[in-house]
Amino acid sequence: MPESRQACPFCGLLCNDVVAREVAGRLTVEPGQCPLAERGFEQAQAPAAESRIGGRVVSRDQALDEAARRLRACSLPVISGLAVDVGGMRALVELAHRCRAVVDHGNSDAKMRNLLTMQTDGWMSATLSEVRHRADRVVFIGATAGDRQPRLFERLFGPGPALFERQPPVPRQLVFLADRVPAAAQALADASAGALTCAAIPVATGDLPRALGVLSAILQGRMPAAKDVAASGLRGIDLPALQALAADLRQARYAVLAWAAAELDYPHAELTVATAARIVRLLNRDTRAACLPLGGNDADLTSDAVLLWQTGLPFRTAFREDVLRYDPVGNRAQRLIDDREADLLLWVSSLNPGLVPRSHPDATIVFGHPAMRLEREPDVFIPVGVPAFDHPSHLFRSDKVVAIHYEAKSTPARPPLPGVAATVQALLTRLAADAGVRC
Numbered sequence: 182m183p184e185s186r187q188a189c190p191f192c193g194l195l196c197n198d199v200v201a202r203e204v205a206g207r208l209t210v211e212p213g214q215c216p217l218a219e220r221g222f223e224q225a226q227a228p229a230a231e232s233r234i235g236g237r238v239v240s241r242d243q244a245l246d247e248a249a250r251r252l253r254a255c256s257l258p259v260i261s262g263l264a265v266d267v268g269g270m271r272a273l274v275e276l277a278h279r280c281r282a283v284v285d286h287g288n289s290d291a292k293m294r295n296l297l298t299m300q301t302d303g304w305m306s307a308t309l310s311e312v313r314h315r316a317d318r319v320v321f322i323g324a325t326a327g328d329r330q331p332r333l334f335e336r337l338f339g340p341g342p343a344l345f346e347r348q349p350p351v352p353r354q355l356v357f358l359a360d361r362v363p364a365a366a367q368a369l370a371d372a373s374a375g376a377l378t379c380a381a382i383p384v385a386t387g388d389l390p391r392a393l394g395v396l397s398a399i400l401q402g403r404m405p406a407a408k409d410v411a412a413s414g415l416r417g418i419d420l421p422a423l424q425a426l427a428a429d430l431r432q433a434r435y436a437v438l439a440w441a442a443a444e445l446d447y448p449h450a451e452l453t454v455a456t457a458a459r460i461v462r463l464l465n466r467d468t469r470a471a472c473l474p475l476g477g478n479d480a481d482l483t484s485d486a487v488l489l490w491q492t493g494l495p496f497r498t499a500f501r502e503d504v505l506r507y508d509p510v511g512n513r514a515q516r517l518i519d520d521r522e523a524d525l526l527l528w529v530s531s532l533n534p535g536l537v538p539r540s541h542p543d544a545t546i547v548f549g550h551p552a553m554r555l556e557r558e559p560d561v562f563i564p565v566g567v568p569a570f571d572h573p574s575h576l577f578r579s580d581k582v583v584a585i586h587y588e589a590k591s592t593p594a595r596p597p598l599p600g601v602a603a604t605v606q607a608l609l610t611r612l613a614a615d616a617g618v619r620c
């Protein structure tokens with residue numbers, strides 16, 4: 182069968198040029214482009230799980246009736262997961278308003294590391310296009326951003342037309358504050374004939390706050406003395422390397438600090454993000470610099486964007502008694518469940534079958550990807566369509582400046598399923614039919 186170029190929704194990069202072929206009624210990604218896309222396309226077209234109540238297969242209508250009954254009966258519902266497209270999230274915001282629920286993304290522990298810095302300090306951020314066409318020094322805080330977004334280095338630094346040719350050409354430098362240079366970045370550098378170089382400054386993940394603190398101090402003209410370093414827990418920090426990096430960043434025409442917040446998985450990692458944002462502010466006194474927070478997987482930026490424009494507030498917002506309350510600590514979904522304040526969890530993940538609830542309150546309803554398999558059976562399970570496969574969709578890209586429209590790609594592999602928006606609307610219709618009841 183002829184090949185076609187397909188848009189892919191399975192990480193925050195939202196590539197629109199994935200080469201696929203129709204094989205035996207299924208769209209199959211040509212190998213060697215992106216392992217995440219290969220898996221995502223395969224899972225999206227897998228045979229769909231059936232609607233269930235307590236593990237018993239039922240009709241979709243019966244499952245929706247039971248979901249509505251449980252929502253009416255609960256005291257504090259939490260809506261989480263939220264790997265959904267724009268239309269799905271709009272419907273879920275309406276449902277949260279009706280049921281007075283708390284809304285929090287399944288990956289929000291990582292998302293909050295960025296959000297808390299944005300709220301308190303602000304930052305200057307770059308788009309993917311700016312990094313590709315303008316940045317000459319890029320510092321990656323950690324080494325796993327390319328694991329979460331497999332075509333990241335190709336998209337940012339791969340061969341291809343450049344908007345601005347500099348004469349003489351300016352070599353681009355990538356520096357990884359990590360124990361290694363990712364293989365994909367090194368391969369691009371090896372093939373670039375010197376136009377791109379890569380280096381690592383070995384820093385353990387837990388030492389990133391200290392390393393960035395030292396870099397920030399150097400940029401402010403406060404070079405730590407070697408004896409202070411030995412005495413202050415900064416052993417293992419390569420001071421000369423950080424000093425050289427600071428000098429390089431000052432010389433850069435356009436420096437970028439990039440990170441994936443999911444990798445900064447240690448207490449108070451928002452302070453690491455805040456230090457990165459401060460370094461960018463310092464550099465902007467003399468040259469040009471920007472942050473590049475690499476998010477968007479599991480539609481965290483998409484669902485957050487919808488919540489923001491609908492309510493003015495981000496995740497961890499409670500729709501209580503017609504008053505919206507944002508509380509980044511108290512409204513953490515997992516805390517509400519662990520402390521038994523929430524008595525119902527509605528978990529919605531239509532993009533990623535691996536994004537599943539970690540624990541269950543008294544009642545759990547799952548609107549899940551058709552290939553989702555759960556270790557613990559929820560009270561109600563309803564399969565929902567995959568955005569960009571079962572129904573047309575919109576998603577926001579990692580840099581939040583582009584919303585991509587996807588046409589449906591349903592193949593004869595299985596009949597299309599109703600998406601999250603249609604499923605939630607069916608639930609809202611049931612709840613509206615019971616006027617006077619709380620939900």
Ligand code: SF4
Binds near residue numbers: 191
């Ligand atoms: S990098 Fe992300 S968006 Fe691009 S093809 Fe891979 S999974 Fe899809």
